[in-house]
Amino acid sequence: MKLISSSQILELSVLSLLQEEDLYGYMLTQRVQATIEISESTLYPILRKLEKSGMVKTYNQEYQGRNRKYYSITSDGENYLNELKNNWLEFSMGLNKIIGGQQ
Amino acid sequence: MRTKKDYLMELKKELLKVLPREEAINALNYFEEYIEEANLTQYDEIVLKLGSAKEVSFNAIIDYQEVQLENNPTKAKMNWLLPISLLLSAPLSLPLIFIAITFLFVGILMLAIVVFMIYLIDALLWFIGGIFTIISIFTITQHIPTGLFHMGIGLIVLAIAWMVTPILITISKKITVGTYKKILTKLRSKSKKEVSYVE
Numbered sequence: 586m587k588l589i590s591s592s593q594i595l596e597l598s599v600l601s602l603l604q605e606e607d608l609y610g611y612m613l614t615q616r617v618q619a620t621i622e623i624s625e626s627t628l629y630p631i632l633r634k635l636e637k638s639g640m641v642k643t644y645n646q647e648y649q650g651r652n653r654k655y656y657s658i659t660s661d662g663e664n665y666l667n668e669l670k671n672n673w674l675e676f677s678m679g680l681n682k683i684i685g686g687q688q
Numbered sequence: 689m690r691t692k693k694d695y696l697m698e699l700k701k702e703l704l705k706v707l708p709r710e711e712a713i714n715a716l717n718y719f720e721e722y723i724e725e726a727n728l729t730q731y732d733e734i735v736l737k738l739g740s741a742k743e744v745s746f747n748a749i750i751d752y753q754e755v756q757l758e759n760n761p762t763k764a765k766m767n768w769l770l771p772i773s774l775l776l777s778a779p780l781s782l783p784l785i786f787i788a789i790t791f792l793f794v795g796i797l798m799l800a801i802v803v804f805m806i807y808l809i810d811a812l813l814w815f816i817g818g819i820f821t822i823i824s825i826f827t828i829t830q831h832i833p834t835g836l837f838h839m840g841i842g843l844i845v846l847a848i849a850w851m852v853t854p855i856l857i858t859i860s861k862k863i864t865v866g867t868y869k870k871i872l873t874k875l876r877s878k879s880k881k882e883v884s885y886v887e
Binding site for chain 2: 609610611612614624625626627629630632633634651652653654
């Protein structure tokens with residue numbers, strides 16, 4: 586099994602959330618923060634990287650006179666998400682085996 | 689009372705220091721939207737929630753964050769502060785470090801003095817040589833051997849100065865141009881430190 590990096594875990598979280606619905610930066614951070622302790626500025630580089638590599642695309646939508654940049658997952662992003670998911674499952678099952686926990 | 693506007697201005701400045709322009713603007717837009725969504729209006733409350741403009745700008749660098757995440761999951765600490773914290777946390781080695789710094793300083797100072805002396809001597813050679821040659825014009829009319837002696841010394845000293853000066857000029861040129869180039873490339877590599885997207 587491969588080691589999973591922190592940024593991969595965050596990518597996995599972000600892409601999974603985006604698979605449900607399109608979200609904007611603040612809301613995405615709130616959703617991830619509900620489970621994982623991250624700072625307010627943690628997701629920016631993750632999102633920028635995913636955007637640059639074509640895993641997500643963005644569009645602007647006006648909300649109460651201001652702009653919201655929404656992120657939405659692409660088909661490349663979905664493939665990547667599946668890959669990350671498989672890596673994660675393999676990793677967590679493997680690790681559980683090592684620490685002798687339930688599988 | 690400083691406001692959101694002050695924070696954003698500071699953030700822009702900090703982002704431009706660490707990211708290429710396009711990336712800096714992108715990050716600025718993201719955080720501006722973020723601050724609005726979070727309903728933050730005062731400078732202090734933004735710092736409390738997001739961190740200082742400097743911290744945020746550092747976190748916006750992809751590769752830098754990778755390192756941060758692995759080392760410290762919640763707090764964004766700047767690792768270039770590490771040498772200072774090491775220095776402060778090691779009281780025993782502190783005097784040693786000061787001694788080392790003092791020695792280094794004295795060494796540099798002595799080198800500077802020596803270099804200055806060499807140049808001063810070169811200038812003096814021109815001066816002394818010139819004086820002797822000029823004096824010889826007067827003394828030769830009164831006592832020829834003395835005049836010739838003066839002229840000989842003057843010309844020898846001038847000749848030495850003539851040989852030494854170009855060498856000194858070349859050396860100092862090389863050193864200044866070299867230092868200038870080094871500083872320039874250092875500055876350039878810093879400003880060009882772009883975000884890479886390799887895994």
